Amino acid sequence: MLGERQDLVGMLVRREDAELVLVEPERPIDLSNLSSNDGGYGREHALAGIATVSVVYPVEAVDVDHQHRERPAATPVLGKFDPKPLVELRVARKPRERVSPGASGAFADQAFADLGLDVPEDLGQTLHGAGEGAQLALGDLAPKGLDEERLKRGEIARDLKRGLARAQAPEAADPLDSVGGQLELAGRGGAADAAEDVVDERRPLTRDPLDRDVPDLGERRPLQHVEQPCFGKLLPSPSRAGDSDVAIPVHTAQASPTGSRHSRRLAEPGPRPPRLHSRSSRFVEAQVAEDNTREGGVPGDPDVPDPASARRGEGGDAIIGAALEGLRRAAHEVEVERSVTATLQHSLLRERLPDIPGMTFAARYLPGSAEADIGGDWYDVMPLRDGKAGLAIGDVVGRGIGAAARMAHLQSGVRAYALEGLRPSVVLERTDAFAQELEHAGMATLLYAVLDAEGGTLRYASAGHPPPLLLGPRGDAVFATGRSGSPLGTVTFPSYEESVVPLDPGSTVLLYTDGLVERPTVPLHDGLTALAEAATSLEVADPEELVRALPGRVLEGRSADDMALLAIRLEPISDRVRLSLAAEARSLATLRRVLGRWLKRTGAGETEIYETLVAVGEACANAIAHAYPAGEASFEVEADHDGEMLEVTVRDHGRWRPARGEERRRGLTLMEQLMEGVEIDKTETGTTVVLRRSLQNGGPPA
Amino acid sequence: MRDRLTDVDFDERDDGVVVARIAGEVDGSNAVELGRALGEKLPSSAHGLVVDLGPVAYMDSAGIELLFGLARRLGDRRQRLGLSVPAGSPVRRVLEICDIGSVAPMEESPDAAASRIVSPDA
Numbered sequence: 001m002l003g004e005r006q007d008l009v010g011m012l013v014r015r016e017d018a019e020l021v022l023v024e025p026e027r028p029i030d031l032s033n034l035s036s037n038d039g040g041y042g043r044e045h046a047l048a049g050i051a052t053v054s055v056v057y058p059v060e061a062v063d064v065d066h067q068h069r070e071r072p073a074a075t076p077v078l079g080k081f082d083p084k085p086l087v088e089l090r091v092a093r094k095p096r097e098r099v100s101p102g103a104s105g106a107f108a109d110q111a112f113a114d115l116g117l118d119v120p121e122d123l124g125q126t127l128h129g130a131g132e133g134a135q136l137a138l139g140d141l142a143p144k145g146l147d148e149e150r151l152k153r154g155e156i157a158r159d160l161k162r163g164l165a166r167a168q169a170p171e172a173a174d175p176l177d178s179v180g181g182q183l184e185l186a187g188r189g190g191a192a193d194a195a196e197d198v199v200d201e202r203r204p205l206t207r208d209p210l211d212r213d214v215p216d217l218g219e220r221r222p223l224q225h226v227e228q229p230c231f232g233k234l235l236p237s238p239s240r241a242g243d244s245d246v247a248i249p250v251h252t253a254q255a256s257p258t259g260s261r262h263s264r265r266l267a268e269p270g271p272r273p274p275r276l277h278s279r280s281s282r283f284v285e286a287q288v289a290e291d292n293t294r295e296g297g298v299p300g301d302p303d304v305p306d307p308a309s310a311r312r313g314e315g316g317d318a319i320i321g322a323a324l325e326g327l328r329r330a331a332h333e334v335e336v337e338r339s340v341t342a343t344l345q346h347s348l349l350r351e352r353l354p355d356i357p358g359m360t361f362a363a364r365y366l367p368g369s370a371e372a373d374i375g376g377d378w379y380d381v382m383p384l385r386d387g388k389a390g391l392a393i394g395d396v397v398g399r400g401i402g403a404a405a406r407m408a409h410l411q412s413g414v415r416a417y418a419l420e421g422l423r424p425s426v427v428l429e430r431t432d433a434f435a436q437e438l439e440h441a442g443m444a445t446l447l448y449a450v451l452d453a454e455g456g457t458l459r460y461a462s463a464g465h466p467p468p469l470l471l472g473p474r475g476d477a478v479f480a481t482g483r484s485g486s487p488l489g490t491v492t493f494p495s496y497e498e499s500v501v502p503l504d505p506g507s508t509v510l511l512y513t514d515g516l517v518e519r520p521t522v523p524l525h526d527g528l529t530a531l532a533e534a535a536t537s538l539e540v541a542d543p544e545e546l547v548r549a550l551p552g553r554v555l556e557g558r559s560a561d562d563m564a565l566l567a568i569r570l571e572p573i574s575d576r577v578r579l580s581l582a583a584e585a586r587s588l589a590t591l592r593r594v595l596g597r598w599l600k601r602t603g604a605g606e607t608e609i610y611e612t613l614v615a616v617g618e619a620c621a622n623a624i625a626h627a628y629p630a631g632e633a634s635f636e637v638e639a640d641h642d643g644e645m646l647e648v649t650v651r652d653h654g655r656w657r658p659a660r661g662e663e664r665r666r667g668l669t670l671m672e673q674l675m676e677g678v679e680i681d682k683t684e685t686g687t688t689v690v691l692r693r694s695l696q697n698g699g700p701p702a
Numbered sequence: 703m704r705d706r707l708t709d710v711d712f713d714e715r716d717d718g719v720v721v722a723r724i725a726g727e728v729d730g731s732n733a734v735e736l737g738r739a740l741g742e743k744l745p746s747s748a749h750g751l752v753v754d755l756g757p758v759a760y761m762d763s764a765g766i767e768l769l770f771g772l773a774r775r776l777g778d779r780r781q782r783l784g785l786s787v788p789a790g791s792p793v794r795r796v797l798e799i800c801d802i803g804s805v806a807p808m809e810e811s812p813d814a815a816a817s818r819i820v821s822p823d824a
Contacts, residue, residue: 383706384706385706385707385708385709385725385726385727385759386726386727386759419706421709421725585729585730585731586731588729588730588731588762589707589727589729589731592727592760606792607792607795610760610792610793611792611795611796613760614760614761614762614796617729617760617762618762618763621729621730621762621763621764624730666763666766666767666800667762667763669799669800670762670763670796670799670800673799674796674799
């Protein structure tokens with residue numbers, strides 16, 4: 001670890017195919033948080049950053065920390081990155097001084113990383129030896145394959161090339177030996193292969209326009225070893241647009257005809273390159289635009305010259321291309337995976353939560369702080385019969401497309417079993433069996449609950465999932481204490497216990513995934529405590545506000561895993577009911593939910609509630625049948641009770657026609673039989689029905 | 703997302719009676735469709751249909767109209783309708799008020815209702 005706080009601005013990541021990726025994290029991160037046993041957080045962070053930037057800072061000191069991090073075998077970060085060692089280029093950021101030759105360090109680092117070499121003790125010297133050599137060769141070659149158009153498009157790492165070109169220096173004693181040695185070592189990689197081809201063709205040094213010795217490489221022979229062409233689209237960073245006027249001397253001897261055009265651009269006067277073989281600052285710049293996968297660089301894109309032909313005979317270009325190929329491909333793959341995963345996950349999570357009377361829902365999904373951290377977290381809300389809601393929240397182990405796909409399977413399973421009306425424990429048992437049938441099941445946690453607004457209960461079972469947080473009407477927060485069973489996919493015949501939690505009207509149930517409460521260094525208990533305290537301190541009743549504000553309050557700016565939150569509030573019940581409903585048959589169920597819940601609150605018995613609901617339902621059915629104008633009409637329902645006497649008024653704005661048919665007559669009969677008093681007042685502007693009955697079990701709630 | 707009010711399970715018994723078990727709520731928003739589904743599901747070879755209202759949580763006059771209509775259509779096909787309503791069910795009183803017994807006998811279990819269909823005079 002480096003002693004002082006530094007920003008990690010660049011990383012070299014070794015890929016399975018021996019290509020190298022220069023990465024810059026999305027934002028600078030505190031190195032003190034990074035350690036070799038941080039579970040790969042730093043690496044993931046870096047990979048996530050691939051999609052946007054590469055390495056680009058002039059640095060005063062370079063410290064390469066070559067760590068062989070073994071990734072835990074069970075938790076592959078992304079399938080295509082193998083658990084191989086990682087080389088990090090850690091540099092102290094010095095943003096203002098943008099002089100000095102550029103890519104030597106990076107290229108040397110690449111060579112090391114490519115081979116997984118130990119970094120020699122005399123780090124600077126070695127890096128420079130290799131880097132300078134590479135740059136000498138590359139710098140000479142680079143202009144050959146470039147034309148202005150390509151430069152403008154930033155298709156090749158222009159700035160990288162500048163750096164390469166500038167590395168030419170008369171002081172280099174035997175640059176070709178140096179580069180040859182290093183690149184030979186690195187010979188398995190595409191970049192190194194290309195370099196070898198170049199280096200093998202040693203030529204006598206000639207003089208370049210800056211009066212330096214440069215190798216005369218003459219005609220290039222085609223390069224055969226470069227892997228499939230796949231150039232990154234490299235663009236100057238918008239935030240550093242001014243850098244384009246950083247003058248960089250470039251030698252242009254042996255420039256090909258096409259090279260002359262770009263030479264004009266590059267051969268402007270500028271500061272003299274610092275001496276090599278010293279710990280001079282470096283300048284490495286190569287930026288991959290975030291949209292590189294859309295705007296070009298894809299093989300077959302007619303706007304992009306065939307990279308293979310571009311490289312053929314242009315060794316420097318080839319080397320750069322090969323190096324950048326890894327960058328571009330990694331960026332492309334990460335970007336594709338990220339976008340596919342995000343799309344998949346997005347399409348699986350309900351955007352619009354169901355409208356169930358008596359409950360208010362809000363949900364939120366947050367990807368992890370690293371952009372590749374889209375995982376298998378999900379939530380679901382299903383309207384069940386009798387006005388109940390099925391609530392599911394789960395977390396599939398793993399990340400990326402695979403996790404999202406497993407999540408999709410499980411979500412379907414849970415939904416199917418939930419809609420069967422099965423109880424929570426059975427839903428979990430069936431889902432577990434279902435999960436074990438999946439080809440790539442893996443492990444998952446799942447909590448399924450049935451929320452009954454009328455009964456005021458939450459019935460749930462948990463398969464290794466964190467407990468529901470219950471927020472009382474007065475803001476008190478407690479965790480449900482029901483026992484949690486094994487996660488899905490871990491036990492052949494699991495059994496799950498069911499718990500029933502009573503909920504007062506105005507209470508909120510919060511379901512969440514472990515991203516909200518688990519952090520690497522914090523015991524789970526502390527995470528839960530922090531969640532409860534945060535939820536209490538927020539003092540918000542609105543679920544939407546809760547899920548919006550809670551993650552920030554709990555995490556206090558710390559980065560986190562991905563997470564899903566689902567908050568459900570049981571609406572408070574007022575002393576009397578006042579409802580305005582659309583004059584359509586669907587409103588009848590809504591009426592029953594609201595009125596049933598209110599009647600229960602008054603202490604009415606089950607039969608009294610049922611009979612009242614039928615009688616009021618008949619009055620409402622009439623209001624709907626006589627609605628005028630059809631389509632946009634509404635009717636009102638008011639309910640109140642004065643001690644033991646219940647009074648319900650249904651008012652519409654249509655005109656009741658004489659009762660026609662058996663059904664209408666039966667409706668009136670039911671009202672009269674089920675209630676003690678029925679008054680029907682028909683006027684020109686509408687009809688009002690007042691229904692009364694005494695409640696034997698009634699009386700206001702305590 | 704559709705409102706989920708009602709589920710129906712069908713069971714074709716060995717004695718030639720089909721039992722339709724209705725769970726949930728029946729009101730003006732779904733009664734017509736439910737009545738159609740019940741009629742269509744009954745094979746012409748069956749003796750009759752038992753509608754098991756045990757798991758029904760709510761049924762108003764629209765649902766009762768459904769039963770009257772169903773009894774009529776089955777009668778046209780020389781099939782019988784029977785009802786199973788557990789004793790003490792709040793639905794029972796509503797059905798009695800509407801005199802459903804005039805078109806379909808009401809028993810307390812699907813078995814009893816099926817027996818009435820197979821041997822009406824037993």
